[in-house]
Amino acid sequence: MAPKIYVIHENELWMEPLRAAFAELGLPYEEWYLDQGVLDFSSTPPPGLFYNRMSASSHTRGHRYGPEYAAAVLAWLECHGRRVVNNGRALQLEVSKIAQYAALTQHGIRVPRTVAAVGRHQVIDAARSFDGSFITKHNRAGKGLGVRLFRSHDALRRYVGSDVFEEPIDGITLVQEYIGAPEPFITRVEFVGGRFLYAVRVDTSLGFELCPADVCQVDDAFCPAGEAPPAASAPRFRILKDFREPIVEKYARFIADNGIGIAGIEFIIDAAGTIYTYDVNTNTNYNSEAEAEAGMYGMRAIAAYLGEELEMSVRP
Template identity: 55%
Template sequence: MSVVHVIHENPLWLPPLADAFDAAGVPWQELDLSSGTFDLSSVPPEGVFYNRMSASSHTRGHRYAAELTAAVLAWLSRHGRRVVNGPAALDLEISKVRQYAALEAAGLTVPRTVMVQDDRAALLAAAHRYFAGQPVILKPNRGGKGLGVRLFADVDALARQLDSLPQDEAPVDGIWLLQEYVRAPRPVITRAEFVGGRFVYAVEVDTTAGFELCPAEVCAVGDAACPVGETVVAEAPRFRILPDGIDAGLRAKLEAFLSQAGIDVAGIEFIQDDAGRTLVYDVNTNTNYNAGAEEAAGVAGTPRSGPGALARFLGAELAGGRRLAA
């Protein structure tokens, strides 16, 4: 029987998707690539393969899961299997530098970013050259859970604290990024969700309590390093689905970017600064959806939810492009 194979390394992210698959009647099974052995002379099973490998896999003890996934995707592609978020998508997932290059090629603006090899002297020299007299964000090229993402008041603050940064926050690929600090008129960012390369909805996120990889008014600028994490507990709702979506021109540019980049499913995060610029700073091809925001918007458990739209898209791919019944 042909099924949707969900490639992943973190089973904790599967339940919402499993519920949506079951509701839509889509047969599926997981393919855990936290480790594995594959006979490359064999033929892969039939079905659609949905890649959910994350750039943060190394933070869960799966240092080479992304590399294993890249090899498996090559094997699948060699045999003509349909891979959703295939090799090109994985390549951008694990490199902010390649993400930014692809975004700019599609006519989108990204924050000013300087790439530096993991060397203290080179990092400080670059910070002094490009960000003297201003706040600066330090982040790893291959991100994950906000580890290593720090905001510093100035280059001197970076110099004082650089040697004390936790070793496990060092970039796994040896590349640090220095990035401009974006001042937003409101402490929010927007995350636009896309399935099948098409816009589903946008979520406005209050960054007051912190937000993953957000170069916004999220941290107090001071000598204390500011970690930004995926999971932040806040009493008030922090995620709100925007009823009117996003600007049509921006939406068209983001969809064109996804098409050019070979990405089927993604959450794309952007921010508007106090000069009115819209800057895109993160593309997450292993997107997760906020259940509370979907519940408040009345789309939870429906085809208009993130998991619902994803299940219907993958089901249609499995059926050879035929739309599932409503």
């Protein structure tokens, strides 16, 4: 069997740009769609390179146990010494923001003050230690799931006691300090092959579902970064030319130490100029309009990188 690139995922739509990039570069690949399946641990994996794109938001597409199954498959691959881009450790970080924050903090990267709570009453208790505004979010989320801004503890109590309360898929709700940014935007820093690719500025005025893929829809009106309406002509995603921030070097060390080859990392800057990093996306997507405007293409960079890694993985 000839070695090829194997892409582990659970979302057909998010794969379309990568398929096009593989075709453009003439790279051999196969998709492993891991929403469900059977794994014979005593078998031997095929030769090749494996790229993990399993998403923390898989449950929103009816794939509740996709990450758990992917974790088993990655353990099997790594047991047999196969090269995995975004390995089992990367998947652990993908599905837990608390795990992300712990790893980021160990690398000297500031994260927002966060309290984890299991249970509705415990969410209310967790919020008591926050003065002023605060937000809630899901520990295992993706696409800004569960992000809501609260101006008072009474507002949280009403929400938690209502039928619209969103139960997190892993049971863990995070209560987090509100970062008051002077302008309603966040920055997302993209890495491919462990190297900085580009940074993109994301307007958060319309909500906080920040998935940049064209198939994502903006449907969350709660935004912790600001509430001013965006200019009608302003693009929501804009690639920043000549982006320079010392935080990029810290991010590069962080991903290298955690089995991550491809990722988008998001941060926000408060009025004092302090950077807070709040999310790591190891199944990163890209916005086609922003890329066309800048002439930079993330999925093509990923395909080229995977092609190089495939060639290296089969060398004697």
